[in-house]
Amino acid sequence: MTITPEQIDLWRSAASETQNLEFKEANQQYDTRRLCKYCVAIANEGGGHLGLGIADKAPRQIVGSQAFLDTQDIAEKLFQWLGFRVDVEAVLHPHGRVVIFIIPGRPKGTAYHYEGAYLMRSGEQLVPMSEDQLRRIFSEGQPDWLEFPAIKDVSAQDVVQLLDTQTFFDLLSMPYPTDQSGVLARLIEERLIEESLRGFNILNIGAVLLAKNLRNFQNISRKAPRVIVYAGESKMQTLSDVTGEKGYAVGFTGLVQYVMGKLPQNEMIEGAIRREIKLLPEVVIRELLANALIHQDFEMGGTSPIVEVFSNRVEISNPGDPIVPVERFIDGYQSRNERLADLMRRFGICEEKSSGIDRVIEAAEIMQLPAPEFLTSHRRTIVVIHGPRAFREMNGSDRVRACYQHCVLQYVLRKQMTNQSLRERFGLSEGSSNSVSQIITSTIEQGLIKNDPNAPESRRYARYIPAWA
Numbered sequence: 001m002t003i004t005p006e007q008i009d010l011w012r013s014a015a016s017e018t019q020n021l022e023f024k025e026a027n028q029q030y031d032t033r034r035l036c037k038y039c040v041a042i043a044n045e046g047g048g049h050l051g052l053g054i055a056d057k058a059p060r061q062i063v064g065s066q067a068f069l070d071t072q073d074i075a076e077k078l079f080q081w082l083g084f085r086v087d088v089e090a091v092l093h094p095h096g097r098v099v100i101f102i103i104p105g106r107p108k109g110t111a112y113h114y115e116g117a118y119l120m121r122s123g124e125q126l127v128p129m130s131e132d133q134l135r136r137i138f139s140e141g142q143p144d145w146l147e148f149p150a151i152k153d154v155s156a157q158d159v160v161q162l163l164d165t166q167t168f169f170d171l172l173s174m175p176y177p178t179d180q181s182g183v184l185a186r187l188i189e190e191r192l193i194e195e196s197l198r199g200f201n202i203l204n205i206g207a208v209l210l211a212k213n214l215r216n217f218q219n220i221s222r223k224a225p226r227v228i229v230y231a232g233e234s235k236m237q238t239l240s241d242v243t244g245e246k247g248y249a250v251g252f253t254g255l256v257q258y259v260m261g262k263l264p265q266n267e268m269i270e271g272a273i274r275r276e277i278k279l280l281p282e283v284v285i286r287e288l289l290a291n292a293l294i295h296q297d298f299e300m301g302g303t304s305p306i307v308e309v310f311s312n313r314v315e316i317s318n319p320g321d322p323i324v325p326v327e328r329f330i331d332g333y334q335s336r337n338e339r340l341a342d343l344m345r346r347f348g349i350c351e352e353k354s355s356g357i358d359r360v361i362e363a364a365e366i367m368q369l370p371a372p373e374f375l376t377s378h379r380r381t382i383v384v385i386h387g388p389r390a391f392r393e394m395n396g397s398d399r400v401r402a403c404y405q406h407c408v409l410q411y412v413l414r415k416q417m418t419n420q421s422l423r424e425r426f427g428l429s430e431g432s433s434n435s436v437s438q439i440i441t442s443t444i445e446q447g448l449i450k451n452d453p454n455a456p457e458s459r460r461y462a463r464y465i466p467a468w469a
């Protein structure tokens with residue numbers, strides 16, 4: 001493959017670098033250890049291109065590079081160091097010499113490493129892959145946990161008794177078949193059950209979604225969501241601890257309603273009318289519950305999605321490290337369990353286009369709540385949603401987190417964050433411009449956002465975009 005100057009210009013015109021495309025200036029030289037690491041990281045994420053002699057910041061000018069004048073020599077050395085072939089081309093662009101490394105994707109079921117580190121890209125950083133990610137790669141080509149039978153060789157009548165088939169057809173807005181064979185045929189078509197020599201196997205995905213009672217499935221019962229309610233802001237006193245029984249799809253509405261019923265209420269007076277409002281809006285609970293159920297790591301045994309309700313916040317967690325970096329939850333999307341996500345979308349429970357987290361952030365802004373926290377613990381992904389808190393009660397971390405999330409949300413909506421838009425997010429008056437400017441400065445200093453290079457130079461009209469944009 002011959003890379004042309006026109007192809008390089010096309011890459012430069014892209015909105016941003018991707019997991020498969022990286023630019024480095026490298027005017028004179030480039031560190032070979034760094035080169036090896038980037039080749040491994042890009043290969044692990046499907047392959048792509050690394051270009052030297054191109055500025056990695058917009059407008060990505062060609063600066064030219066004198067690195068690796070002997071492209072055949074560095075290609076041979078990379079093969080010796082890495083164990084896989086990387087093609088190298090020197091392209092004489094009108095504005096300077098550009099060196100392109102053409103990196104293949106890793107083979108299925110294999111992950112590349114350099115000096116023992118299985119690397120991937122996270123924003124502008126190279127980071128080790130998590131245990132969950134490596135386990136998924138090494139198990140590629142093997143049956144997914146959701147595709148294994150939960151119960152084998154049951155009768156047609158047992159299938160109908162164990163699974164809530166009526167709700168299944170209701171969720172799909174389809175008429176219930178007139179006979180049992182029509183019900184079974186549809187379940188087989190959706191690959192929720194399969195025929196066996198002695199009857200039918202109910203697959204894990206069928207049980208997880210449609211079980212009338214998860215306890216009827218020995219290997220599935222520990223996947224049931226658990227809701228724990230505490231008396232205060234700590235875990236010292238538990239008021240209730242309940243584990244769900246129904247499958248995720250047939251029991252989702254009831255789960256949301258149960259959690260909403262356990263949320264603390266705040267008294268609010270509008271005009272002369274006194275009314276009670278919940279700690280958090282239902283849309284937030286609904287979207288985060290759907291995410292926790294869908295994106296959990298089903299391979300992990302003895303653990304399940306958990307909702308913990310405190311007097312001032314709600315924490316929702318699920319087994320497994322996230323496959324999208326937590327700082328990219330708002331704009332990024334990758335489904336851990338694609339077929340489960342597809343069915344949940346068709347049931348009207350979630351959407352497969354990253355809009356769920358957007359809605360959560362947007363709801364927090366409309367209600368002027370503290371920004372949600374997206375965290376990782378030991379092989380768990382956690383979201384903390386805080387109840388109402390006045391701006392003056394928010395600490396520096398709360399304000400910076402809100403600033404970053406507001407900036408990303410504006411970017412996703414094809415807008416730019418300004419001092420005014422952030423003031424409105426916090427519900428502050430124009431007189432608070434200096435305070436908001438300090439928050440913006442702190443967020444820039446932490447490398448989370450940056451000045452929009454296309455905005456006017458005047459500070460009064462400054463606009464901001466995420467640092468990775």
